[in-house]
Amino acid sequence: MRFLAYVLTSLILGILVGHFYSPNFGNLYEIMLYILILTIGIDLGMSFRLKEVKRLGKTALILPLGTMIGSLLGAFLASLLLGIGLKWGLAIGAGCGWYSLTGPLIGQYSAVYGTLGFLANLTREIFTVLGYPVVSKRISKELAVSMGGATTMDTTLPIITKFGGSEVALVAFVHGFILTAMVPFIVPFILQF
């Protein structure tokens, strides 16, 4: 929660600085992005163990794929509703709640859609925190995990564990983990078109 406050402060401060002073930081943005991607890669490389993922069974492996496809379909619909180019819309949806990566990745190409990608995915995380307790009562607790997207391995894991139980926590962790491994490849892939 404290880090989220830092993130929002950073964004608001940046918007104010950009609005009032319009400074030019050269390619610092890109350098920071590459450093972030490199550290994400190191983190994934150190922690990814295929054997442990396989042990959880079929549902835990298929669910992240369903989450990603469903998210892309939802983003497709949102793009049509809001009149936003499909490339931007699908890239936003492919973020699956990982706002801190999706925003900057899209921001390389468009500041406006980068900010939208950031806020839309942040809103998804907030909706998951608020909505999981309700949704998990209406559908299976394991399947309700899909609403959190990639965030189910960290930020939304506590709420899922509290309302879904410890068995669901493991599914949620693997679900988030697989999506976390997919998102850094899928968002840039969509943006290449």
Place this chain on the structure above:
Amino acid sequence: MNIFIPLLLGLIIGYLLRIKDKKVNVDKPMSAALLLLIFFMGVEAGKVKISAGWLLISSVVFAALTIAGSLGFAVLLGGRR
């Protein structure tokens, strides 16, 4: 530079560190890079004239529909129960 290059490089470094049983804490550099990156993203967004209302509504629409899509597909895969 293609984004996949630092990502793949990171994956290889991470894998090599793991097989050598060396643990590196990337939390702090990751957080610092992230906060700076978001600041720079905000700066670029601040330079562009953009309606805050449009941004807010679009964010909510995207969040609601991507969640609905994911849940819908999950139910399709696993059944309601």
